[in-house]
Amino acid sequence: MTRASLTREEVLLAAGSLVRRHGPAALTMRALAAELGTAVTSIYWHVGNRESLLDALVERTVEELGEIEPRGHTPAARVMSVARTLRRELRTRPHLIAMVHERGLTERMFLPAQQALVHEMHAAGLRGARAAQAVRAVQFQVVGYVLVERNRERAPLQRPAEEELWHAAAAEQDPALARALGTPVDQDRLFDDSVKALVAGLLVDPRA
């Protein structure tokens, strides 16, 4: 199996596939060369070095995070839909999220979403610094949630923690609370509830 000639695009595709399948640690220059059927050093001609190869993958991911189309009849509902879309998009690229996070580019990735949020907060009647703060609060909330959630999913057993919590709750004499804390988190519902609560808190009339 011969190749016409190696291209930068081929390198990026193979590297992206490797990362998506096995994570960034599996992306060694030697493994990538083997996958491409070339000498290790050829890769350097096309992408410089490993660091800038990863940069290029991250850049591509940021671009792929397409336009956001808010849906719903109220600003609060549309903010929810933006938040849900973001979360869904992020969850399909776990390794690449982590890489974007490591590189400190989370914010840039969220730019389209931020613009949608600006629009919705304005529609909800928020103005000036207060609207800006609300946009940022939702942004931090969603990004943070996805980071924590991913952390949870990778986490090893955390039984002792859950057990102890259970006891703390039992001490409050609230068996329903204790039971709820002993149950695994329903992450979809917790996400919805949290964002809804935050948005409700943000949209409260400050003169009320």
Next chain:
Amino acid sequence: MTRASLTREEVLLAAGSLVRRHGPAALTMRALAAELGTAVTSIYWHVGNRESLLDALVERTVEELGEIEPRGHTPAARVMSVARTLRRELRTRPHLIAMVHERGLTERMFLPAQQALVHEMHAAGLRGARAAQAVRAVQFQVVGYVLVERNRERAPLQRPAEEELWHAAAAEQDPALARALGTPVDQDRLFDDSVKALVAGLLVDPRA
């Protein structure tokens, strides 16, 4: 300079100091051995290998995150104080936070705080599954915020993003909003505002 004999404690202290000063990447077995004035292989006898050395450091950090003492006159105020304490504690150990996060132990680290939150939510009148959900919402919010915040601080210049946002806001004909979004985030205030908004949203009477 001779030593009586190398101890596990010495190894952990030197390793912790290295990580605190220069991050986990700087913790190579050879560098650590040089710091300790021993052969590289001696370290293996005391801590097994690099992975379990890092595990031990993380474990120690989790333990150091001491008891939480909620302050304030209302449940909402005490939840805020728990959130602020957590954030402060986490911010003084940036590299170690990242390591705890990588290992998926964030939740275990938050156990004492969770117990305090259970108490406060109960005091605020929340019961059963709803109280559990509120505890978790605050936990996710605080952890997520600190992760995002740390990401922001490590981030390179993100000027293009800020500029574009500024324009999006200008399109809404709200110069004050545009100005606010062009200004760097006041992270202390955003944290307070976000947690306050979330707690307000969570404590709203559902029958209202």
Next chain:
DNA sequence: ACCTGAACACCGTTCAAGT
């Protein structure tokens, strides 16, 4: 029980030499 140096199998990267 504790420490050692040599050796192994991996890395990313450079570079002179090829076509």
Next chain:
DNA sequence: ACCTGAACACCGTTCAAGT
């Protein structure tokens, strides 16, 4: 313009040999 293999300076880890 593009590709190559050899070589370099790093890794973490194993192990037989010392005391």
